Amino acid sequence: MIRGVGLRVGAVLLLAGIWWAVAAAHVWPEVFVPSPGSVWDQLFLTSSVRDGQRGYSGHLLHEHLLASLRRIGLGSLYGVAGGIALGLVIGLVPTVRALLGPLVTFVRTLPPLAYFSLLIIWFGIDETPKVTLLFVAALPPVAVATAEAVRGVHEDYLHAARSLGARRWQLPFQIVLPSALPEVITGIRVAVGVAYTTVVAAETVNGVPGIGGMIRDAQRYNQTDVVILGLLVIGASGLLIDALLQLTARLLVPWRGKA
Numbered sequence: 001m002i003r004g005v006g007l008r009v010g011a012v013l014l015l016a017g018i019w020w021a022v023a024a025a026h027v028w029p030e031v032f033v034p035s036p037g038s039v040w041d042q043l044f045l046t047s048s049v050r051d052g053q054r055g056y057s058g059h060l061l062h063e064h065l066l067a068s069l070r071r072i073g074l075g076s077l078y079g080v081a082g083g084i085a086l087g088l089v090i091g092l093v094p095t096v097r098a099l100l101g102p103l104v105t106f107v108r109t110l111p112p113l114a115y116f117s118l119l120i121i122w123f124g125i126d127e128t129p130k131v132t133l134l135f136v137a138a139l140p141p142v143a144v145a146t147a148e149a150v151r152g153v154h155e156d157y158l159h160a161a162r163s164l165g166a167r168r169w170q171l172p173f174q175i176v177l178p179s180a181l182p183e184v185i186t187g188i189r190v191a192v193g194v195a196y197t198t199v200v201a202a203e204t205v206n207g208v209p210g211i212g213g214m215i216r217d218a219q220r221y222n223q224t225d226v227v228i229l230g231l232l233v234i235g236a237s238g239l240l241i242d243a244l245l246q247l248t249a250r251l252l253v254p255w256r257g258k259a
Contacts, residue, residue, distance in 0.1 A: 042226050046060065078138075087143040116204075138191035142188055161175045
């Protein structure tokens, strides 16, 4: 564990050193490659109140982050719940699989910005289209992972459950879903990652407060240090949430990877 942590810290320090060296050499103008010190200064400027100005665009950095995390959380929650339900039905009912399988694949291949404009026409520019976009982006990975995992459940489990008196309606929730849980959790991790990559697109319209909205606004004024700060905040929070999901997976499916 100590060696692994040391390697990760060393890799981060190496990348930071390369970044500092490139910025110090002025290979590109600072508007293209700001120095780490400039980004560090923006961390404090966007997290404090100064001369009557509150953070960035009237909101502190943690308020931008919390707004984005709320959207990601809601979209992912709805996407996971809907994806598990849809995946169970697709995996268990061949007719439904033939009807809805291609539709799920079709939605999964669409880039978020392709249908975000349509969601704005339908729902306006408030929170609903943003959360809906994240929901639509997060649902297909969970649905696909659940459907494939359900189809892979060994029939001996089902026969054993029936021989022990389990009723038909109990099988999906007490046998099939627990057996498919490792793959489902993998699909959830992918879905949350997709929601994270989509949040900037979701916040391109009326996205302040929000990290994506902050990045979009800073891009308009060539504030590259703020853009990089936003990317680092999204990446760091994403790593933390993924680590929590991995911990949850180890608690829920401790048998995974063991004979």
